[in-house]
Amino acid sequence: MSTTTFGAKIPANPTLRAWVEEVAALTTPESIFWADGSEAEKQHLTEQAIRQGVLQELNQEKLPGCYYHRSNSNDVARVEQFTFICTPTKEEAGPTNNWAAPAEMYAKLRALLEGAMRGRTMYVVPYLMGPKGSPMTKVGVEITDSIYVVLNMRIMSRMGQVALDQLGQGSDFNRGLHSVLDCNPERRFISHFPQDNAIISVGSGYGGNVLLGKKCLALRIGSYLGRNQGWMAEHMLILCVESPAGEKTYVAAAFPSACGKTNFAMLIPPASFEGWKITTIGDDIAWMKPGADGRLYAINPEAGYFGVAPGTNLRSNPNAMATIARDTIYTNVALTPDGDVWWEGKDGEPPAQATDWKGAPWTPASREKAAHPNSRFTAPMGNNPVLAPEADDPAGVPISAIIFGGRRATTMPLVFQSFNWIHGVYLGATMGSEMTAAAAGTLGEVRRDPMAMLPFCGYNMGEYFHHWLSMRKQIGEPPQIFHVNWFRKGADDKFLWPGFGDNMRVLKWIVDRVRGRVAARETAIGWTPRYEDFEWRGLDYTREQFAELMKIDPTEWRRELMLQDELYLKLYERLPKELIFQRELLSSRM
Ligand code: OXD
Ligand code: MN
Numbered sequence: 001m002s003t004t005t006f007g008a009k010i011p012a013n014p015t016l017r018a019w020v021e022e023v024a025a026l027t028t029p030e031s032i033f034w035a036d037g038s039e040a041e042k043q044h045l046t047e048q049a050i051r052q053g054v055l056q057e058l059n060q061e062k063l064p065g066c067y068y069h070r071s072n073s074n075d076v077a078r079v080e081q082f083t084f085i086c087t088p089t090k091e092e093a094g095p096t097n098n099w100a101a102p103a104e105m106y107a108k109l110r111a112l113l114e115g116a117m118r119g120r121t122m123y124v125v126p127y128l129m130g131p132k133g134s135p136m137t138k139v140g141v142e143i144t145d146s147i148y149v150v151l152n153m154r155i156m157s158r159m160g161q162v163a164l165d166q167l168g169q170g171s172d173f174n175r176g177l178h179s180v181l182d183c184n185p186e187r188r189f190i191s192h193f194p195q196d197n198a199i200i201s202v203g204s205g206y207g208g209n210v211l212l213g214k215k216c217l218a219l220r221i222g223s224y225l226g227r228n229q230g231w232m233a234e235h236m237l238i239l240c241v242e243s244p245a246g247e248k249t250y251v252a253a254a255f256p257s258a259c260g261k262t263n264f265a266m267l268i269p270p271a272s273f274e275g276w277k278i279t280t281i282g283d284d285i286a287w288m289k290p291g292a293d294g295r296l297y298a299i300n301p302e303a304g305y306f307g308v309a310p311g312t313n314l315r316s317n318p319n320a321m322a323t324i325a326r327d328t329i330y331t332n333v334a335l336t337p338d339g340d341v342w343w344e345g346k347d348g349e350p351p352a353q354a355t356d357w358k359g360a361p362w363t364p365a366s367r368e369k370a371a372h373p374n375s376r377f378t379a380p381m382g383n384n385p386v387l388a389p390e391a392d393d394p395a396g397v398p399i400s401a402i403i404f405g406g407r408r409a410t411t412m413p414l415v416f417q418s419f420n421w422i423h424g425v426y427l428g429a430t431m432g433s434e435m436t437a438a439a440a441g442t443l444g445e446v447r448r449d450p451m452a453m454l455p456f457c458g459y460n461m462g463e464y465f466h467h468w469l470s471m472r473k474q475i476g477e478p479p480q481i482f483h484v485n486w487f488r489k490g491a492d493d494k495f496l497w498p499g500f501g502d503n504m505r506v507l508k509w510i511v512d513r514v515r516g517r518v519a520a521r522e523t524a525i526g527w528t529p530r531y532e533d534f535e536w537r538g539l540d541y542t543r544e545q546f547a548e549l550m551k552i553d554p555t556e557w558r559r560e561l562m563l564q565d566e567l568y569l570k571l572y573e574r575l576p577k578e579l580i581f582q583r584e585l586l587s588s589r590m
Contacts, residue, residue, distance in 0.1 A: 002031040010034055011126075011164045015171035016141060020124055023143050023177060028115050029122035035150055037160020042151070049147045058330070059339030065327035068335060069148055071205055072183045073358050076332060077374045078208035078215065080455050083190040085220065087459070094460030095570050105191050109200045112187055116179045116202075117145045125153050126163035126173075129213050129222075129287075129301035134394035136231070136287050136299050138222070139167045140174035142212045149178060149210050152329060155304040155378050157213045174198070174221060176212035180205045192216060194224035194458050207306050207331065207376060218285045218301045220458035227459060227467045230474060231289035235452040237265040238282045238298050238397065240388045241511050244275025249511045250390075252286045252298055252479070253403035254452040256433045260486070260499075262307045266319035266386055269504040272538025276504065279388035280319075280381070281397060283307070288399060294476025297396035302381070309333050309375045311345040316500060319386050321347075328379040332357040334370035343371035400514040404451065405484040406433035411556040412485035414497055414549050415506050417513055417520060417527040421472045424481025426582035427526075429465050430564050431483070446560075448567040462574025469576055480514045483526070488549060496549045498539070508535050523552055524589035557590050 001024065003010065011017070011034075024032060035041060046067065049055040055067040085093035086102040093099035123144050130137030140163075142153060153159050167173055175198040181187050188203030199216045201209055208215050222233030236252040243249075255261050265283040269276045282300025291297045305323065309330070312320050324330075334342045335355040342351055350370070356362040357372040381387055390397050404427050406412070418424035432446040448454070450461060457464050472478060484506060486499045509529050512518040520527035531546045564583060568575060 001029065003034070011167075013164070013167060013169055016167070016173070019141075019175060020143065024122060026110065027113050027117035027122060027145070027179065029117035029145065030119050031121050033121050033123045035123055035125045035154075035160050037154060037158075037162060041160070042154060045147055045151055049151060052147065054148050055151070055329070056335075057339070058341065062338075062340050063325065063328070067329050068333075068341065069329060069331045070357060070359060071332055074185055075183055075204050075206045076372050077206060078455065079185075079188055079190065079204065082185075082188045083455070084192065085458055086191055086193045087195065092459055094457075094462060094574070096454060096457065096461045100191070102193055102195070105189070105193075109189065109191060109202060112181060112202055113177070113179055116181055120145045121147075123147070123150045125150055125159060126167065127153055127157035127159040127213055128163045128166060129157060129218050130299050131392050131394045132158060132162055132166065134299055134396065136289055136297075136396060137166065137394070138174065138217070138225075138301070139163050139170075139172070140176055140213050140217050142176040142178060144178040144210070146178065146180050146205055146210065148205060152207060152211050152306075152378050153213065155327075155329065155380050156211055156302055156306060158303050174212075174217050176201070176217065178202070178210050178212060190216065192220045192458055194221055197221060197225070207378070211306065214285070214302065214306065215456055218287070219453070219456035222287065222301075222458070223453070223456070223464065224458040226287070227463065231287060232467070232471060234286045234288065235284065235456055236282075236286040236402070237261045237280075237284060238286050238300055238399070239265050239267070240279045240281060240390065240397065241507055242277040242279065243511075249400050249514065250281070250298070250397040251401045251403060251507065251510065252288070252399050253405065254428065254431075255405045256407070256449045256452045258308065259405065259407050259433060262305060262320060263317045263500065264503060266317055266323075266384065267503060267507075268318060268501050270501045270538045273504055273508070273535070276508070277386070278504070278507070279386045280384055281388045281391045289396075290471070290474045291398065293398075295398040296475050296479055298399050299396040300391055304378060304380045305384075306376055306378050309341075309343040309377050310371055310373055312343070312377075313345055313347045316345075319384055322385050323383040324377045324379045325383075327383060328377050330375070330377055332372040332375035334362060343375055344369055344373075399479045401482060401510050402479045403482045403484055403510070404428045404431045405486070406431050406449070407487045408432070408434050408446075408485045409487060409489040411553065411560050412483065412488065413525075413528060413552060414486075414488065415482060415484045415509065415529060416523070416525055418481040418483070419526060421478050421481065422469060422578050423526065423582055425465065425468045426579050427481060427483045428468070429579055430567065432563070434487075446563050448564070450567070460574055462571045462576070465571075465576050465579060466574070469578055480510075482510055490548060496545065502539060505534050505536070505539070509533060524586065525552055525557070554590050561587055561590070
C-alpha cells in the first residue's frame with residue numbers, strides 16, 4: 001500500500017495514525033492520500049477527477065475554476081430513512097430519529113466496509129468546523145474513497161494542514177468514515193455514534209450524506225456535544241445588519257430546508273434603505289455559546305455554501321449568483337452546449353438545447369426537468385460579495401435576535417416577537433411549514449419541524465427542548481426571539497408580502513425592537529409591529545394591506561393549537577412542562 005501527501009508530512013499524532021491504520025486494514029485500499037489543503041493539491045486532485053470522469057470542466061471563460069459533477073441518479077438527496085442515531089438506548093435517540101444499537105450497527109458496517117476500498121485510493125481529510133483558533137471550533141477527520149468528497153470538503157471546511165495544526169497531539173477529533181461502496185440504496189446507511197464522536201456513512205456519494213462536517217458533525221453530533229458541553233448547534237443562518245451609522249446587529253434565523261435561508265443571509269436591502277447593509281456570517285449552521293459578558297456568541301462552522309441551484313437568480317439572490325460564478329462545483333444541474341450550466345429558475349430564456357442532469361438531451365419542450373430539483377452548487381464563502389469579515393473571527397458574533405420561520409399560507413402574520421425566552425422556545429418548538437399545492441392532497445398540511453432541526457437533532461428532541469430552556473440560565477442577556485412568515489397568502493391565493501429585499505423592512509423592525517427604539521402592540525400571540533413603525537419608503541403598501549398581513553384569526557389559531565397535538569403526542573414522554581404551559585396560556589389568551 002503506498003502513501004501520498006502533497007507538501008504536508010504525515011502527522012505524528014499517534015491516535016490519528018492508529019485510527020487511519022485500523023481503517024486501512026479493514027478497507028484495504030491500494031493507496032492512502034493525506035490531504036493538506038494546498039493549491040497544488042487542489043490542482044492535482046481536480047486533474048485526476050477529470051481524468052476519472054468524476055468532474056467535467058465547465059467553460060473556463062464564463063465560469064473560471066468551475067466544474068461539473070453528475071451523481072448516480074439513485075443518489076440525489078439526504079436519506080432520512082437511512083439515517084441512524086446509534087445511542088446505547090433507543091430512548092436517547094428519541095421518537096423522531098431512527099435508532100440502531102451501536103454494536104449491531106458497527107458490526108453491519110464493518111462487514112460492508114471489509115475490503116471496500118480495494119484497488120482504490122483512501123483519502124484522509126483533516127478539517128476544522130469553525131474559524132482557526134476559535135475555542136468553539138472542532139476538529140474532524142474524514143476518511144473517504146471519493147475524490148469528489150475531498151474537493152467539496154476543501155470548499156465547505158477549513159481543510160488540511162490547518163486542522164492538523166489545531167489537533168496537534170490531541171485525540172479529541174470526530175472520526176468520520178465514508179465509502180461510496182457500490183452506491184446501492186440497499187446498502188446506504190448514514191450512522192452517527194454520538195458517544196464515540198464518530199460517523200460512518202456508506203453507500204452514497206451525495207453531499208448531505210457524505211460531506212460529514214456539515215449535517216452529520218455540525219448538527220447531529222454537534223447538537224449532542226452542545227447539550228453535554230453547554231452550547232447549541234443550530235440549523236440557522238447568521239447575518240449582520242449594519243446601519244448607515246455603522247451600528248452592527250447580529251441575527252440568527254432557522255427556517256426548514258427550501259424556505260430561502262441562503263437568500264435571506266445574502267439579502268440586498270431596497271434602494272430606499274440607503275447606507276444599510278446586510279453581510280453574511282453563515283447560511284445554514286450556527287454554533288452558539290454564552291460568552292463571559294453574558295451574551296450568546298455564534299460562529300458559522302462552515303467555510304462554504306452547499307446551496308440549492310434551482311430558483312437561484314439575479315432577483316432571488318444576486319450575491320449568490322456572484323458567489324457561484326467561479327471556483328464552484330455544480331452537481332446535477334443541466335449543461336449547455338457551450339459548457340455553461342442551467343437550472344429551472346435561472347435568469348434568461350431556457351437554452352434551446354441542453355443535457356439534463358441525467359445526461360440525456362433536453363429542450364424546453366421536454367417534460368422532465370433539466371436540473372434535478374435538489375441540484376446544488378458548492379462555493380467558497382470567500383466569493384460572497386457581502387461576506388462579513390466576522391465570519392473568520394474566532395470570537396464569533398454576539399446574537400441579539402433569533403428568528404424562527406416557516407412557509408405558512410395562513411395563520412402566521414409577517415412577524416411577531418415572543419414575550420420572553422420560554423415563549424420563544426415554544427415558538428421554535430412548534431414551528432411548521434405548509435406543503436405547497438404541488439404535492440397533491442396535502443395542501444395546507446402543516447409539517448412540524450421544531451427549530452428546523454427535525455432531521456438534524458442527534459438525540460431525543462424532548463431533551464433538546466429542555467436544553468434550549470436550560471440555556472437561559474447561562475445567558476445573562478439572551479437574544480430576543482421572533483417568528484416570521486414571508487409566505488402568507490390572500491383570498492386570491494397571491495402572496496401578501498413581496499419578500500426578498502423587502503424582508504429588510506422586517507429586519508429593521510427587529511433591530512429597532514432589540515435596541516429598544518420602537519414600541520409594539522401586545523397581542524395574544526406576542527408583540528406585533530404597528531404600521532407606523534415600519535420603514536415604508538420605496539414600497540407602496542397600505543395600512544389595510546398590512547392589517548391583512550398581520551391579522552390574527554382566532555379560528556385559524558384554534559386550528560393551529562390542535563395541529564400541534566401531533567408533535568406533543570409524539571414527544572409527550574420528554575416534553576418540558578414549560579411548553580405544555582405555554583400552549584395552555586396561548587389557548588386561554590385566544
Ligand atoms: C441543506 C438542507 O442541504 O437543509 O442545507 O437540506
Ligand atoms: Mn440546511
